[in-house]
Amino acid sequence: MELLCPAGSIPALKAAIENGADAVYVGLKDETNARHFAGLNLNQMKLSEAADYVHKHGRKLHVAINTFAHANSWEKWRQAVDDAVLAGADVLIIADLAVLAYAAERYPRVERHLSVQASATNAGAIRFYQQFGVSRVVLPRVLSMQQVRALARTTDVELEVFAFGSLCIMAEGRCYLSSYLTGESPNTAGACSPAAFVEWDEQDNKLESRLNGVLIDRFDENEKAGYPTLCKGRFSVDDEIYNVLEEPTSLNTLSLLPQLYKEGIASLKIEGRQRSPAYVSQITRVWRQAIDTVMADPDNFEVADNWNSVLSSLSEGSQTTLGAYHRKWK
Amino acid sequence: MKFSLGPNLYFWPKQQVFDFYQQAAESDVEHVYLGETVCSKRRELKLDDYLTIAHMLREAGKKVTLSTMTLLEAPAELRELGKYCDNGEFDVEANDVSAIGILQEQGLNFTAGPAINIYNHQSLRRLIDMGMTRWVAPFELSRDWLQDILQQNLINTVRDCFEVEVFSFGHMPLAWSGRCFTARSENRPKDQCELCCIKYPEGREVKSQEGQQVFVLNGIQTQSGTRYNLINQLPSMKDLVDIVRISPQPEGTFDWLGRFRNNVDGEQPVKLNSKESNGYWLQLAGLATA
Numbered sequence: 001m002e003l004l005c006p007a008g009s010i011p012a013l014k015a016a017i018e019n020g021a022d023a024v025y026v027g028l029k030d031e032t033n034a035r036h037f038a039g040l041n042l043n044q045m046k047l048s049e050a051a052d053y054v055h056k057h058g059r060k061l062h063v064a065i066n067t068f069a070h071a072n073s074w075e076k077w078r079q080a081v082d083d084a085v086l087a088g089a090d091v092l093i094i095a096d097l098a099v100l101a102y103a104a105e106r107y108p109r110v111e112r113h114l115s116v117q118a119s120a121t122n123a124g125a126i127r128f129y130q131q132f133g134v135s136r137v138v139l140p141r142v143l144s145m146q147q148v149r150a151l152a153r154t155t156d157v158e159l160e161v162f163a164f165g166s167l168c169i170m171a172e173g174r175c176y177l178s179s180y181l182t183g184e185s186p187n188t189a190g191a192c193s194p195a196a197f198v199e200w201d202e203q204d205n206k207l208e209s210r211l212n213g214v215l216i217d218r219f220d221e222n223e224k225a226g227y228p229t230l231c232k233g234r235f236s237v238d239d240e241i242y243n244v245l246e247e248p249t250s251l252n253t254l255s256l257l258p259q260l261y262k263e264g265i266a267s268l269k270i271e272g273r274q275r276s277p278a279y280v281s282q283i284t285r286v287w288r289q290a291i292d293t294v295m296a297d298p299d300n301f302e303v304a305d306n307w308n309s310v311l312s313s314l315s316e317g318s319q320t321t322l323g324a325y326h327r328k329w330k
Numbered sequence: 331m332k333f334s335l336g337p338n339l340y341f342w343p344k345q346q347v348f349d350f351y352q353q354a355a356e357s358d359v360e361h362v363y364l365g366e367t368v369c370s371k372r373r374e375l376k377l378d379d380y381l382t383i384a385h386m387l388r389e390a391g392k393k394v395t396l397s398t399m400t401l402l403e404a405p406a407e408l409r410e411l412g413k414y415c416d417n418g419e420f421d422v423e424a425n426d427v428s429a430i431g432i433l434q435e436q437g438l439n440f441t442a443g444p445a446i447n448i449y450n451h452q453s454l455r456r457l458i459d460m461g462m463t464r465w466v467a468p469f470e471l472s473r474d475w476l477q478d479i480l481q482q483n484l485i486n487t488v489r490d491c492f493e494v495e496v497f498s499f500g501h502m503p504l505a506w507s508g509r510c511f512t513a514r515s516e517n518r519p520k521d522q523c524e525l526c527c528i529k530y531p532e533g534r535e536v537k538s539q540e541g542q543q544v545f546v547l548n549g550i551q552t553q554s555g556t557r558y559n560l561i562n563q564l565p566s567m568k569d570l571v572d573i574v575r576i577s578p579q580p581e582g583t584f585d586w587l588g589r590f591r592n593n594v595d596g597e598q599p600v601k602l603n604s605k606e607s608n609g610y611w612l613q614l615a616g617l618a619t620a
Contacts, residue, residue, distance in 0.1 A: 071479040074450055095447070097448075121426075122404075122428055123428075124429070169508075176505065181616075214542060218539055245507075245552070
């Protein structure tokens, strides 16, 4: 079972490798990937440097080219595939049908993984994408453990699941909430609730967060104010104010590790290319220990207290959840 | 320019559904989409009921397409999808690639629904080659973006092989989740939802803490708070869009169909109210109005 860690920079990538990641995923410095944030990601030169470093340590480099290509700049996505292969990527993570087909036809020997952004949530969808020779599918964070198990037992492609990090509660690639409020689409521009649209303001001792002018949340003085990711805001339904869609919390699947291992899940993905090298170090260290422990003796696996305390301290609102994996969440 | 009634996105009692489609049969709409696209637990109508309605509509001269589920997770849902695809009589709108896969294997033509992520000519051409004969563009595509796609050589050489349809009236489905937000709004777990969404024939309004309507909850689907309304943009669809989609509302759907038809050439524009928007088509945020 592979530990796949995020990196938005060379220092983060080194932190992941030094702390035991089996593979690292990165993106290019443009809208071809789903974490298109200022100051993040690698240019062509850094990408080569990343590949050399990862290969020197006998690990793998995955490159996410996982937004949907535009009609008038299709070449940019094709170029991203060319650049990633030239730099020495072991794996391309792709969502767009045509980008996938291009990679399959031009570089048949470079492994292709279906991005979570392609929203393949069932065996039929996986079968559809197999015509483009995908060897692995990254599952959206909307499936229960029971559904993951059913898929693992019916498909012959490798499955990758999100193990830890920020939680999308909507099927990835099928969420226009952020584009509805800001006009900038996560599917085609690569950012949800983009920072350029965020405003903070203090009104009557309350801190207000807005996205493109729409009030997302209001915090009392003693409350910890989180980033206004719009699905985690507090809104009102029939005059009751609450987290209508989801609380600010992070996904943490440590307790599911034995089940994921027994079902033959190929890879555990840690979310967070936008995070610091220090964050990547701490997270990677915990998950390396946890995976080694489960692989040594899956029947007697127990979650160590110090793993959970490290992960909680690195979580949104210091809270974690099993998300959709756990039926009660639904 | 033709008009369609999209699949009913809400959960209505069976009789209300039958009454609605009786009105559709008597209206001048050309295309009707039938089927449950949101939640497989909603079983007021089964496939056989939809087929009964489909026959009635076909008798009335309508072109009928069966719409399929968007977020499929369980094996039972895939089996039900298979039955829709195997209906043997009516075209199918695929709202997930699993449906495209089934129809492609059977050599059947299909409509690609708005939840299939097609943003460029290359991907669109792949679907055309797989048997797509109608394309319902994703909600967030603007007129300019749509035009950019359609004027590419790869597409304009096969433009007579498929129709283009645009969602033009109704609350837009913006997101799909494993979680049911209507059940959550009533403090019920999804497993014990008791199909409470039947109480909300046009979903539940979500407002910001200062009263702005931001979303509508419709089970596992989150819709736009504003009602999308492209009635005044119909002239800009000429030579680009073949079918204009009206999404069924509990009230007033057929009045709006009439208003749309009267404004195809821009002769009878309608002033939008503060709860409507047209932003996406004009390359603005979806909730914006211009």
